[in-house]
Amino acid sequence: MEMVPESEIQDEVILKQQREIEKEVAEIHPLIGNIQPLTCLLKEYMDDPIYTNKLTKLADVYRSLRRVRPDGNCFFRGFGFSYFEKLLDNEEEWKKFQAIVMGTKDQLISQGFPKFTLEDFFDSFMEVVNRLGGEGKMDAEELSRIFNDAGTSDYLVVYLRLVTSGQLQKEEDFYQNFLEGGKSMREFCQQEVEPMYRESDHMHAIALGSALKVGIRVVYLDRGEITTSPPEHDFPEDCTPSVYLLYRPGHYDILYK
């Protein structure tokens, strides 16, 4: 029975380590950081010719970036902040967006999402959206405060996750082509979209962008061959991008031109 205490300890140790890493990440990285010049990334990759080369090319197009906490929610949090920030300067688009978001609630309920909890997240989301324009309009500083308050920020992330899940299931015929491993769309959404801290890929991006009618451009920075500039992809395809995100394997940050 030597195995017994060992496996117990293993579980506890792994979980304790996980919590410590989470705590460390939370202490070092705000949920949404301040704007920094893009060249700050060069320091991180000083000894890496591939990244240095790609970053130099990237700096011709994008001037700065905002780091997002790497907690698995970075795609949704980064998207939300970046687009909301844009809406602060565009009253017309804000009004259109308000109407789009209003429509998502009934859509999700009609798809069978539990009304009870959905309303909670919708209300919190709408409360923030309503203050991105009009009379009670907030300023950029307040937006940053809201996104850095875990209570509110996580509510916003949950709603974006639910909207994404709704879109994937509504357009299941299209999205199931991307599914791997024999999972059903419902299972995929339950396991990879709706739970917090689960990472996102292009499927999440296409679905969220289509549902909210917001173009997302993702710039991919990896150790692939040096060709020209780092590859860019727009989600959904052929959109006019409103949100620019920098993707490094496993993580998204916000980019600014």
Next chain:
Amino acid sequence: MSDKSLTQSCILQRQEKRLQKELVSLIKEPPPGVVVDGESVGQCLDLLVLSINGAQGTIYEGEQFQLQFRFGPKYPFDSPEVVFVGSEIPVHPHVYSNGASPGRHICLSILTDDWSPALSIFSVCVSIISMLSSCKEKKRPPDDSMYVKTCSKNPKKTKWWYHGEYSNSKPLNDLKFFIENELKVS
């Protein structure tokens, strides 16, 4: 009040609001088969005990079980800890017979990995009732005897290894034992 503790108190207020809303609705309209004792509910917001009746026409018909929910400070972003408590515990392939404190662990993926903040006490009850109702034979999990010796007190501390039907699961640290056991059976 510092910014940090202010944030903390906002989170707690939201959590309290959500739990209260959930409890009110549970008392008013409990899921079929769930009995809520309106008097004991709400005395302590982070702990809740519900009664679950075995559904008619299933192998648990006529039996009643106590289900205990404990809500951590990160609920609803983190799942509640859900265990069976009391003297009557369902004999089921996903309910472990580990010690009485805090209760018998349930192997159900939405209670750990697949938890989403859009789920609720209501949806957990529905999943557990459906887990019981779909069961055709009363038996303990194949890895039960190993698990009860090794598990932590908190079911959320078990690294569950999810598989197959109803996305239910087995504790990962017993994988080897489980495989051996399954092989023996088949």
